[in-house]
Amino acid sequence: MQDEQNLVHRAKQGDGEAFAQLYENHFDKIYRYVVFRIGNKTEAEDVTQQVFLNALQSIHSFKWKGVPFSAWLYRIAHNSVVDYFRKSKKIVTAPLDDSLASSGDNPQLITEHRLDIEQLISATKQLTKAQREVISLRFAGELPVAEVAKVMGKSEGAVKALQHSAVVALRKVLLRAED
């Protein structure tokens, strides 16, 4: 894979191929992040597309300055999700549909999986905003702690503490739900 810094540099100069490569590198993770934050596949598809169109429009303003490209992209994703909620004024969303199942033809597996996602999204609604964000970025977005810290504007130590408290809280909520 080409060096991301080089791709970003070329994309800033208007090189469409470079931007298309950045799109391919990040699309699935951004989609997961958005699905997790919104909890509705159809809406998440629209928001994910918007994230990349917004990124395309503002790539010229991106400056390295120690902030990785992915952190910049997740900030756009975060803002798009916030905009989505502001516009739709709804936090509780429609149930997740079949296409959220990851893969495979085994109906039992798909049903279990789907239940897990629903449980998870429902459980994270009981976490604090910051805890939810850290879970989204770390587990759905698969960002390393250093980049999560850049997106959230916190220190790495603070993100690790938040990650710890988020996993503990999530476990408690999930266990309570099982009872």
Place this chain on the structure above:
Amino acid sequence: MEKAGEFNNILDDCLERLLFKGETIERCLQSYPEYAADIEPLLQTAMATKQALAIQPHPEFKTRARYQFHSALQQVKPRRAWLFRGWQPQWAMVVAIILIFLLAGSGTVAAANGSMPDEALYPVKLATEQVWLALTPSTIGKAELNVNLADRRMVEIARMVNKNRTEHLERVTNRLNRHLVRMAALAEARTREEKVALAPARVPSPSYEAGGDNRVHVRNGRLARFRRTVAWYAVRHPEALQAMLRTAPESAKPSLRRALAIAKARYQQVLEAVEAEGSD
């Protein structure tokens, strides 16, 4: 406090190894036996979370999204270039600037640019496009604009299929057809213009030998770019329509099949026209 920080670091190390490097919970626990009892339940929760999140975007959505993104990429440059590319009479430039200044100052027109056939501002979008066409003086400029407008119609078709608003498909397909017919006619007209324009230039003149006839080079460069754009869309548009056909509701399929037949035939016609020109 220090102990809490240490625990956070250990948990993060285990999560990193478990979630992103494919290690097992047991191996992580072996590295930190004194914390095993506290860490194990958290790692199990983390694994369950990770598993639940192993979702992939639907392949059809990916195809559609990729197509729309590539269309946006294609439109970034030409949109700026339309107005300032090449020579134009001064009065036309002045009128164009005033009009566009007025249009750009209107939030309605800006908002209409991204509107879809099922939205109230869509007629404003179509009217704005007619202004662009009227203000584009050259044959090749109009042909290029029609390619870009055909691509807009494609995005609208994709969106209408996605939203299951199939009642709009037939009209958008008719508009797509009109753009492609115009583009084919303009490409053929351009062929005739080019033959006339290039005839004297084939007689070597001192200025041409010295590279002084810039108009010929500008024309050829623009034509080459037009050929590349048409060749790109001639593949992309039918591909996108075929992808849509695979998952579209039955009610959308007749319009999509018609759009596919139109796209294949018209692009072939344009490519033949520009290739014939290039081979002269």
